[in-house]
Amino acid sequence: MKINSIKIKEVVDSRSRSFVVRVRKEFERITKEKINDESRLRSLVESRMAIGNATRPYATTKEIASVFGKDHSTIVYWASQHEALLLYSPEYRKKFGIATDIVSNLSFELEVRPRHRIISDDKRTAYQELSELQNSINNLMKIQREVLKDIGIEIPTI
Numbered sequence: 001m002k003i004n005s006i007k008i009k010e011v012v013d014s015r016s017r018s019f020v021v022r023v024r025k026e027f028e029r030i031t032k033e034k035i036n037d038e039s040r041l042r043s044l045v046e047s048r049m050a051i052g053n054a055t056r057p058y059a060t061t062k063e064i065a066s067v068f069g070k071d072h073s074t075i076v077y078w079a080s081q082h083e084a085l086l087l088y089s090p091e092y093r094k095k096f097g098i099a100t101d102i103v104s105n106l107s108f109e110l111e112v113r114p115r116h117r118i119i120s121d122d123k124r125t126a127y128q129e130l131s132e133l134q135n136s137i138n139n140l141m142k143i144q145r146e147v148l149k150d151i152g153i154e155i156p157t158i
Contacts, residue, residue, distance in 0.1 A: 015112070016059040019107075019110065020055045024067060037070070046091055049081065050092060053078055054100045086139070086140070
């Protein structure tokens with residue numbers, strides 16, 4: 001019996017997109033913010049970016065883009081701006097924190113797992129991937145220290 005791989009892919013894509021839709025609805029409920037997909041107000045753009053970046057491990061750029069009525073390249077751009085926003089936008093940091101909490105809770109509740117990205121050997125090595133992850137961890141730890149310092153708590157650097 002031959003399984004139709006196209007049908008399986010459609011089911012997986014549909015489930016991932018549904019997950020992003022659920023995260024968006026929950027984010028709007030918690031923040032009491034109606035996210036207008038056409039608005040260019042910074043607060044709404046940052047909300048969309050926070051949700052998009054938080055759901056990125058669980059869906060493709062195309063699936064996330066479809067939830068916001070955007071092109072997949074917009075989601076790629078959001079990802080490229082993520083670390084800078086974490087560093088310099090307290091509002092984005094707050095929204096990203098809310099979005100990641102929602103993603104964590106819903107992924108557990110719905111038993112949704114992050115997708116595994118296939119990395120081409122000729123373009124990226126495992127070492128490069130680990131190096132990027134370490135850089136992200138270091139940047140997040142730096143942000144954590146700065147935020148804690150801002151509220152009067154100092155932690156020693158290692």
